[in-house]
Amino acid sequence: MSTATVAIPAAKRVGFSTSLRRNRRWALVVSYVFLIVFAIFFLMPPYYMIVTSLKSDAEVAHMATNPWIVADGVTLDQFKILFTQTDFLIYFKNTVIVTLCVVAITMVVSVLAAFALGRMRFWGSGILATGIFLTYLVPDTLLFIPLFQIVKALGLLNSYWGMVLVYPTLTVPFCTWIMIGYFQSIPKELDEAALIDGAGHMQMLLKIFIPVALPGIIAATIFAFTVSWAAFVYPMAFLYSADQQVLTVGTVTSLIRGDVYKWGMLMAGALVAAAPPLVIYAFLMDYYIAGLTAGATKG
Amino acid sequence: MAEVTLRNVVKSFGDVEAVRSINLDIPDNEFVVLVGPSGCGKSTTLRMIAGLEEVTSGDISIGGEVINDLPPKDRDIAMVFQNYALYPHMTAFENMSFGLKLRKFPKNEIRQRVEHAAHILDITELLDRRPKALSGGQRQRVAMGRAIVRNPKVFLFDEPLSNLDAKLRVQMRTEIKRVHQKVKTTTVYVTHDQVEAMTLADRVVVMNHGRIEQIGTPQELYHQPRTRFVAGFIGSPAMNFVPCQLEQNSAGMLVRVDDKIALPVPTDRSARYQPFIGKPVTLGLRPEHITEPRHNGRNDGSDFAVTLDVVEPLGMETMVFFTVNGTEICGRVEPSSAVDAGATMRLHANVDHMHLIDPASGVVI
Numbered sequence: 001m002s003t004a005t006v007a008i009p010a011a012k013r014v015g016f017s018t019s020l021r022r023n024r025r026w027a028l029v030v031s032y033v034f035l036i037v038f039a040i041f042f043l044m045p046p047y048y049m050i051v052t053s054l055k056s057d058a059e060v061a062h063m064a065t066n067p068w069i070v071a072d073g074v075t076l077d078q079f080k081i082l083f084t085q086t087d088f089l090i091y092f093k094n095t096v097i098v099t100l101c102v103v104a105i106t107m108v109v110s111v112l113a114a115f116a117l118g119r120m121r122f123w124g125s126g127i128l129a130t131g132i133f134l135t136y137l138v139p140d141t142l143l144f145i146p147l148f149q150i151v152k153a154l155g156l157l158n159s160y161w162g163m164v165l166v167y168p169t170l171t172v173p174f175c176t177w178i179m180i181g182y183f184q185s186i187p188k189e190l191d192e193a194a195l196i197d198g199a200g201h202m203q204m205l206l207k208i209f210i211p212v213a214l215p216g217i218i219a220a221t222i223f224a225f226t227v228s229w230a231a232f233v234y235p236m237a238f239l240y241s242a243d244q245q246v247l248t249v250g251t252v253t254s255l256i257r258g259d260v261y262k263w264g265m266l267m268a269g270a271l272v273a274a275a276p277p278l279v280i281y282a283f284l285m286d287y288y289i290a291g292l293t294a295g296a297t298k299g
Numbered sequence: 300m301a302e303v304t305l306r307n308v309v310k311s312f313g314d315v316e317a318v319r320s321i322n323l324d325i326p327d328n329e330f331v332v333l334v335g336p337s338g339c340g341k342s343t344t345l346r347m348i349a350g351l352e353e354v355t356s357g358d359i360s361i362g363g364e365v366i367n368d369l370p371p372k373d374r375d376i377a378m379v380f381q382n383y384a385l386y387p388h389m390t391a392f393e394n395m396s397f398g399l400k401l402r403k404f405p406k407n408e409i410r411q412r413v414e415h416a417a418h419i420l421d422i423t424e425l426l427d428r429r430p431k432a433l434s435g436g437q438r439q440r441v442a443m444g445r446a447i448v449r450n451p452k453v454f455l456f457d458e459p460l461s462n463l464d465a466k467l468r469v470q471m472r473t474e475i476k477r478v479h480q481k482v483k484t485t486t487v488y489v490t491h492d493q494v495e496a497m498t499l500a501d502r503v504v505v506m507n508h509g510r511i512e513q514i515g516t517p518q519e520l521y522h523q524p525r526t527r528f529v530a531g532f533i534g535s536p537a538m539n540f541v542p543c544q545l546e547q548n549s550a551g552m553l554v555r556v557d558d559k560i561a562l563p564v565p566t567d568r569s570a571r572y573q574p575f576i577g578k579p580v581t582l583g584l585r586p587e588h589i590t591e592p593r594h595n596g597r598n599d600g601s602d603f604a605v606t607l608d609v610v611e612p613l614g615m616e617t618m619v620f621f622t623v624n625g626t627e628i629c630g631r632v633e634p635s636s637a638v639d640a641g642a643t644m645r646l647h648a649n650v651d652h653m654h655l656i657d658p659a660s661g662v663v664i
Contacts, residue, residue, distance in 0.1 A: 189384035192351050197398035197445075198372035207397075211388040 046274070053078050053268035060263045078264035079272075087242045088269055091250035094160045095229060095273075098246060101164040102228040103221055106171040110220060113172075114179030115205050119191060129180055136173035143169060144237045151238055160244050163235060167228045175220035182216025183209060218284050229277055247273045301362050301375075301452035301485045302327050303348060308357035310343050317343045319509040320357065325502075330479050330486045334496035335506035335532070342457055344506070345489045349378050349455050361452055372401075377446035378455040382462060383438045385430040391417075391441045392426040395448050409448075416447040419481055420474070436467045440474070447482055454479075456488040460495060472498055493533050497521070505529050522652075527661040530583050530654055536618065538654075539589070539628045543582045545575045545655070553600075554582055554655070557624045560603045562650050572655060572664060580664065583654035586618065589630030592647040601648045610640045619644065 051070055052060060059065055059072045082088045116122075117129045147166050148157075156162030186209065194204045210217065235249040242250065251269040255262045303325040310318040318340040325331045333341040346352040348359055350371035358365050366374050377398075385394050392413055399409045417423045420440045430438055439459055446454055459475070460468045476499055479486055490496055496503045497517040505512040505520065505528070513520060513529045524530035530538050545564075546553045552564035552572060562582075564572060592602050605621040617637040619630045621644075630646055638644045655664045 187382060187384065189380045189382055190386065192349075192371075193378070193380060193384040193386075193445075194397075195351070195371045196349060196376065196378050197449075198401040199397075203401065208386055212386070214388075 049267040049271050052263055053271050055264060057264055078268040082265045082268050086254055087250060090243055091245050091247045095247040098160050098163045099225060099228045102167040102171060103224045105168050106175050106224040107221060109172050110175035110179050113176045114183050115209060118180040118183035132173045133177045140170055140233045144233055148237060157238055158240055158244055160246060162238050166234050167231055171224040171227050175224055178220045179216055182213040186212055222284060225280060226277055303453055303485055304360045306358045308359060309355045310347055310352060311355045317509055321511050323504060325485060327485055328483045330499060330501045331504060332488045332490060332496040332500035333504045333506055334490055334493055337491060339506040340509040341489045341506050345455055345457055345487055348487060349376055350374050375452040376455055377449045377451040379442045379446050379459045381458040383442045385438055385441055387430050390427050390429055394441055395444045398449050412448040416444040419478060420444050435463050436471055439471060454484050454486040458490055475499060494535060505532060525663055527656045530663060534585055536586050536629050538583045538585045541582045541624055541626045542579060544579055545572055547576050560623060562648050563600045565651055575664060579658060581656040581658050583656055584648055586629040586631045588649040588652040589646055591632045591636040592645055601650050602645055604643050604645050606643050607640050610637055
């Protein structure tokens with residue numbers, strides 16, 4: 001009797017687990033097929049950029065050559081010319097200054113705003129939080145018109161410091177929104193414990209909330225960095241001399257002359273411009289995903 | 300000295316009164332447990348003592364000083380939370396020393412205090428670990444350590460064992476009692492678990508609907524509950540309540556449960572029960588006071604025969620369930636004397652432990 005009782009579920013278990021394995025295998029196959037298709041789709045443009053940037057002008061201009069391979073030998077001429085005979089390095093320096101300042105301003109403003117809106121309940125904090133997010137929904141293609149007047153009035157037209165002033169209109173609302181979510185997800189007992197331990201609100205923010213919300217802060221930092229590094233409309237509207245120009249607009253305006261496209265240098269410039277965000281994503285992505293809140297409370 | 304006093308303390312959330320004018324005196328070094336069902340106001344009371352909730356009206360004082368308007372950090376209290384509330388980015392050592400660092404204690408003293416607390420709680424080896432590398436019980440010990448190092452006037456515990464599994468809960472309960480015996484400090488402990496309350500407390504405060512139902516030692520609450528709520532809340536399994544009637548005949552006073560069961564009232568209670576003769580009352584009798592007859596055949600009228608509905612053997616005892624007057628009643632008998640469900644069994648009600656309750660007011664007569 002007891003043998004039979006054991007044997008039946010054992011047989012069932014084998015069948016069940018085989019079916020599970022088969023399901024899992026199919027799920028993996030389908031996932032990999034889609035992953036490969038997407039990887040090819042998204043890796044083609046950067047591959048094309050790399051290949052083109054390593055070609056000579058003559059090979060790029062030659063219509064008969066295969067655009068996907070370097071046929072006439074690899075050359076770094078495009079990079080050399082880009083760095084020595086154009087204002088590319090000035091654009092790069094300006095972009096770095098603008099981006100670092102914007103990220104710093106954004107993070108200070110949005111962390112403080114999010115802490116106040118997310119944790120220190122006060123009358124109207126909910127409406128204010130929603131209002132901040134709504135400002136993010138106004139596109140920069142509309143905002144640049146009134147902002148033009150403001151930047152002009154401040155004497156910052158054709159100055160990259162004007163960008164330091166206007167980019168936060170794009171970055172602060174969204175970063176504040178991200179940080180509000182993060183701060184709200186931190187158990188309220190942590191601030192209560194900190195209050196009882198003797199922390200003031202600023203100590204609580206600096207010593208508890210910022211370290212615990214680091215994944216959120218990194219996410220917001222990446223967003224602010226990407227937005228200010230890749231902004232196009234504002235520099236296009238507010239900057240017009242080469243010494244003040246940033247990478248996005250500068251590369252395009254200096255390397256496209258009428259209907260003459262310097263494809264090799266354009267691709268080389270795009271590659272160099274894409275490198276910092278790539279490096280930042282590569283280094284911070286794990287940290288960004290990991291999350292530090294495990295163990296704060298039960299679970 | 301750190302006696303805690305609550306005078307006419309009220310807490311309202313909008314129109315809802317969570318705590319309704321409570322008065323409580325907790326002497327220095329006493330371990331007081333606030334117990335009651337969810338929403339009874341026990342946690343709110345604790346949070347008002349901690350300074351995490353404002354007092355709507357009334358006064359809370361610690362050591363004779365009214366602390367209503369003091370921020371939590373200036374109240375000289377330490378609190379252990381239900382979900383530990385450990386800082387996840389800090390090691391156990393850093394968690395425990397955080398409050399001392401903020402108060403600018405010298406490094407040597409911080410180390411000394413943390414190591415002393417770690418020794419008391421047996422977590423010396425865990426001081427370098429972060430909370431995520433600790434088990435639930437270890438996290439709760441670190442949380443207690445964080446409270447101990449501060450050497451506060453008052454310890455506050457907000458359901459600290461609720462998140463632990465049953466076995467660990469029993470272990471940590473003993474641990475908390477041991478720590479209190481070592482670190483004599485006034486302690487206010489909130490729980491909804493009456494077993495925790497009974498085992499830990501010097502005195503238990505039973506709360507219900509924002510009011511204090513009764514304050515007393517565990518023994519007082521168990522043997523002399525003042526209300527039906529306290530009688531039913533304290534004790535596991537809960538006290539049986541059966542509607543009945545008080546009768547007086549030539550033999551004395553009787554509690555008439557149904558046609559067949561009429562229990563004699565102990566003579567020392569006759570005067571107290573006199574005004575209720577002929578009136579409906581509720582009989583309260585704990586399962587442990589309904590047993591197999593243990594009086595060598597000398598029946599004073601408190602034995603009765605019932606048909607058992609359910610029998611639950613628990614090993615060292617057996618719970619028997621039967622129905623009288625439409626009410627299910629639970630008794631506790633020796634495993635050897637229990638019969639099967641459906642069979643008839645003679646049981647004995649220990650009337651010395653019975654309680655009669657006025658059904659109108661819910662007060663024990």
